[in-house]
Amino acid sequence: MRVLSGIQPSGALHIGNYFGALAPQLELQAGHEAFYFIADYHSMTSVRDPKLRRELTLGVALDYLACGLDPTKAVLYRQSDFPEVTELSWLLSTVTPMGLLERAHAYKDKVAQGLSADHGLFAYPVLQAADILIVNPDGVPVGQDQKQHIEMTRDIAQRFNHTYGEVFKIPDPLIREEVAVVPGTDGRKMSKSYDNVIPMFASKGKTKKAVMGVVTDSTPVEEPKKWDLPVFQLWSLFASASERSEMRARAEAGGLGYGDAKKDLLARVLEHFEPLRARREDWASRPDDVEDVLAAGVSRAREVGGPLLEQARQAAGLGRG
Numbered sequence: 001m002r003v004l005s006g007i008q009p010s011g012a013l014h015i016g017n018y019f020g021a022l023a024p025q026l027e028l029q030a031g032h033e034a035f036y037f038i039a040d041y042h043s044m045t046s047v048r049d050p051k052l053r054r055e056l057t058l059g060v061a062l063d064y065l066a067c068g069l070d071p072t073k074a075v076l077y078r079q080s081d082f083p084e085v086t087e088l089s090w091l092l093s094t095v096t097p098m099g100l101l102e103r104a105h106a107y108k109d110k111v112a113q114g115l116s117a118d119h120g121l122f123a124y125p126v127l128q129a130a131d132i133l134i135v136n137p138d139g140v141p142v143g144q145d146q147k148q149h150i151e152m153t154r155d156i157a158q159r160f161n162h163t164y165g166e167v168f169k170i171p172d173p174l175i176r177e178e179v180a181v182v183p184g185t186d187g188r189k190m191s192k193s194y195d196n197v198i199p200m201f202a203s204k205g206k207t208k209k210a211v212m213g214v215v216t217d218s219t220p221v222e223e224p225k226k227w228d229l230p231v232f233q234l235w236s237l238f239a240s241a242s243e244r245s246e247m248r249a250r251a252e253a254g255g256l257g258y259g260d261a262k263k264d265l266l267a268r269v270l271e272h273f274e275p276l277r278a279r280r281e282d283w284a285s286r287p288d289d290v291e292d293v294l295a296a297g298v299s300r301a302r303e304v305g306g307p308l309l310e311q312a313r314q315a316a317g318l319g320r321g
Contacts, residue, residue: 016190066280
């Protein structure tokens with residue numbers, strides 16, 4: 001089965017990205033034909049500094065490689081190296097109803113956060129549909145909260161097919177039944193926009209500051225603690241089932257201080273990401289090799305996407321017949 005996933009380079013990745021997207025995505029390279037892309041075009045709706053965009057884009061490539069992407073098994077490419085995507089986006093936009101775009105959760109949420117309602121933000125789902133359809137995947141792995149993105153892509157593809165003939169495969173959403181719950185340091189969902197993250201590869205000092213700043217309550221050490229607090233949810237991501245059972249019993253019995261729980265969480269975060277950090281630093285010391293991986297990846301993607309775009313062009317009566 002061919003699958004597709006992507007990450008937008010809008011800031012340094014954090015442990016919410018890792019457990020919620022990156023690690024589950026990379027599991028698919030074993031046994032599937034996996035395509036991964038770095039959505040630098042999409043980052044233009046929020047990142048306006050060109051130098052920063054390039055740095056963040058390279059950073060996502062390094063993160064993928066550090067976390068285990070195998071270039072001999074999977075395809076990794078930079079979205080902006082794949083011009084067929086933007087041409088397909090225009091073709092798809094001509095069959096996409098305004099009402100569909102107005103219902104997009106991501107658009108409404110970002111406008112509510114105060115982001116400017118420019119055309120790029122509004123038309124985001126069309127470019128996203130092009131990202132997906134251009135490699136003709138069977139499925140796209142998403143969490144339940146992202147299901148609308150795939151439903152919109154399916155709707156757009158079906159409208160194009162209805163108008164011009166059967167060109168696009170209709171991809172299925174591969175809903176992950178067990179999605180890691182990753183709260184931020186303030187208790188809300190971990191997000192760069194909330195500035196409540198624990199970075200994957202920050203310095204030890206910055207990581208410690210983030211972990212020790214995780215919100216708790218004023219329950220005294222000797223009193224029982226609520227297991228659903230962010231500090232325990234985060235700690236659980238790095239623990240085995242038996243360790244979680246033991247820690248929960250300690251917390252609910254009383255006598256466990258939040259400071260001790262945070263210190264143990266910090267130790268586990270540092271231990272988990274240390275080998276990944278070493279791998280990332282190795283790749284970062286060989287930027288030409290990273291570019292070679294991206295070049296090979298987009299070459300493979302264009303082998304798939306080029307003929308598909310030409311099929312769509314011919315179906316729509318574009319170019320020479």
